[in-house]
Amino acid sequence: MRAKARAHSNIALIKYWGKRDERLNLPAVGSISLTLSALWTETEIEFSPQFQTDQLILNDKTASPEETGRTSRFLDVLRKLAGINHKAVIQSHNNFPTAAGLASSASGFAALTLAAARALHLSLSRKELSVLARQGSGSAARSIPGGFVEMHAGQSADGSDAFAEPIAPPAHWDIRLLIGITSGAAKKIGSTAGMNLSKTTSPYYQAWIDAQHADLTAMRQAILDRDFERLGELSEYSCLKMHALALSSNPGILYWNGVTVEAMHAVRDLRRRGTPAYFTIDAGPQIKVLCLPEDENEVREMLESIPGIREVVSNKPGPDARILEADE
Ligand code: ADP
Numbered sequence: 393m394r395a396k397a398r399a400h401s402n403i404a405l406i407k408y409w410g411k412r413d414e415r416l417n418l419p420a421v422g423s424i425s426l427t428l429s430a431l432w433t434e435t436e437i438e439f440s441p442q443f444q445t446d447q448l449i450l451n452d453k454t455a456s457p458e459e460t461g462r463t464s465r466f467l468d469v470l471r472k473l474a475g476i477n478h479k480a481v482i483q484s485h486n487n488f489p490t491a492a493g494l495a496s497s498a499s500g501f502a503a504l505t506l507a508a509a510r511a512l513h514l515s516l517s518r519k520e521l522s523v524l525a526r527q528g529s530g531s532a533a534r535s536i537p538g539g540f541v542e543m544h545a546g547q548s549a550d551g552s553d554a555f556a557e558p559i560a561p562p563a564h565w566d567i568r569l570l571i572g573i574t575s576g577a578a579k580k581i582g583s584t585a586g587m588n589l590s591k592t593t594s595p596y597y598q599a600w601i602d603a604q605h606a607d608l609t610a611m612r613q614a615i616l617d618r619d620f621e622r623l624g625e626l627s628e629y630s631c632l633k634m635h636a637l638a639l640s641s642n643p644g645i646l647y648w649n650g651v652t653v654e655a656m657h658a659v660r661d662l663r664r665r666g667t668p669a670y671f672t673i674d675a676g677p678q679i680k681v682l683c684l685p686e687d688e689n690e691v692r693e694m695l696e697s698i699p700g701i702r703e704v705v706s707n708k709p710g711p712d713a714r715i716l717e718a719d720e
């Protein structure tokens with residue numbers, strides 16, 4: 393019972409921050425993302441009655457007890473569905489820094505969902521795969537489809553309507569997302585802990601929830617219309633609102649470093665000089681810049697000229713998660 397899968401990471405254009413149910417990992421808000429061509433996870437899993445415990449090997453090292461435990465609890469959901477109790481050995485590689493604000497939990501749990509479902513011989517729809525991936529990490533639901541993706545918050549208590557589906561495939565629109573990596577270190581407050589703190593302490597939490605519907609509607613339309621300026625403006629707006637929510641938590645959560653802030657100014661300076669470029673930032677210090685293909689070189693040079701940016705990674709809209717190898 394063995395399978396291997398690859399899933400690409402994704403970056404939210406309209407952000408997810410906050411849960412309506414922690415046990416089932418149900419998001420409090422919908423979100424919209426772009427699947428990334430250059431960042432991915434490959435995960436191979438084998439279930440066997442011979443294994444005594446689940447073992448996670450992440451980037452060639454035995455994962456921490458916390459990371460292994462999170463994976464193991466997630467596999468319990470799939471084992472229950474399949475009626476199989478075997479433990480698993482999981483070998484996973486992220487081709488980018490883990491837990492650093494580049495959505496390793498998204499590609500990680502999407503790849504794991506696909507590989508584990510196949511190894512357990514579960515035959516599931518893309519929607520069911522997304523519902524399952526969500527239980528590993530909310531953003532992972534959005535890494536099952538490629539291209540431009542919308543995650544529905546859903547309303548049901550069991551989470552069966554909280555899943556992601558494509559708005560448009562990768563070929564719909566060739567936009568670029570350049571990532572300026574400012575640090576490879578793991579964040580001090582993980583996304584799960586961060587958003588739970590915001591929910592319980594930020595005075596702005598309800599306002600954030602109330603405003604999300606309008607942002608989702610506008611972004612969906614911007615994507616369908618291929619309106620780049622609108623997409624960019626909405627992305628920056630949602631990003632800054634999410635960080636305002638994190639900052640207004642108690643104690644305040646600050647995911648940026650100095651380089652992140654320099655880069656935000658540099659993107660806006662470039663825009664003032666006439667190049668349509670817009671930033672977004674997740675729960676970490678990396679700067680991500682949205683631009684059109686014809687401006688990619690200029691944006692790359694701008695990012696490379698900022699002291700403290702270690703590497704720039706270019707992305708196009710990325711593909712669906714897929715099985716690479718399986719038995720039978
Ligand atoms: P990120 O910004 O990278 O998504 P998160 O705080 O959301 O950071 O999640 C990081 C956690 O996701 C890791 O500590 C680990 O528990 C889990 N994770 C990351 N990559 C993988 C993987 N390939 N397989 C299993 N779990 C993973």
Ligand code: DP6
Pocket residue numbers: 403404406407408409417423495497498528529530531532583584585674675
């Ligand atoms: C800032 O999906 O990592 O990247 O559901 O607790 O695993 P969990 O959180 P996660 O949160 C992502 C937060 C974000 C914004 C986004 O991707 O929408």
Ligand code: CO
Pocket residue numbers: 495496497498529531583
């Ligand atoms: Co994450």
